[in-house]
Amino acid sequence: MLTRKWRTGAAWIVVGFTVVWDAFLVMWYAFGLTRGDLSWGLLLFPLLHVAFGLVLTYASLGMLFNSTVIEVSADLLRVATGPIPFHREVRVSPSEIREVRYHEHASRGYSSSYDLRAVLNSGEEKNLLRGLGEYSEVLFYTSELRSSLGLSGTTKKSEASAS
Incomplete structure (x- = not known):
């Protein structure tokens, strides 16, 4: 967790x-x-x-x-926010996840924010975390999730914008 x-x-x-x-x-x-x-x-x-x-x-x-909690079990990846309702809870079966990537939102060259996304077997990208402010933070979460899900390979940046 x-x-x-x-x-x-x-x-x-x-x-x-x-x-x-x-x-x-x-x-x-x-x-x-x-x-x-x-x-x-x-x-x-x-x-x-x-x-x-x-x-x-x-x-x-x-x-x-608020805090965001990411839980990974054999049958469920769950991302929840609370105690004040802000984002919808995300639930995905780990067997549906092909890749974990990040997407960068550049802000006129001054700063960036990052989203953490799960790429499903269907090719759809599902947002897991939004608005991460530090590059090191997104790399940490990407690496930890990839490890927890048993995904191999390296951390990748999403090429296409998806929501």
């Missing part, structure tokens, strides 16, 4: 931004309520900001508390 925690240095930046964003919105509404003349404009204007704040808060909680 492999466990990957989501809490990174970048998570703390997002959490800090979220706290400031949400605090501003709380102050906005508190100001309007304490004045006693809460107009419709004052109430409705920040609704898109509130929606964005809710998304930020959910993402921040996921970054702080």
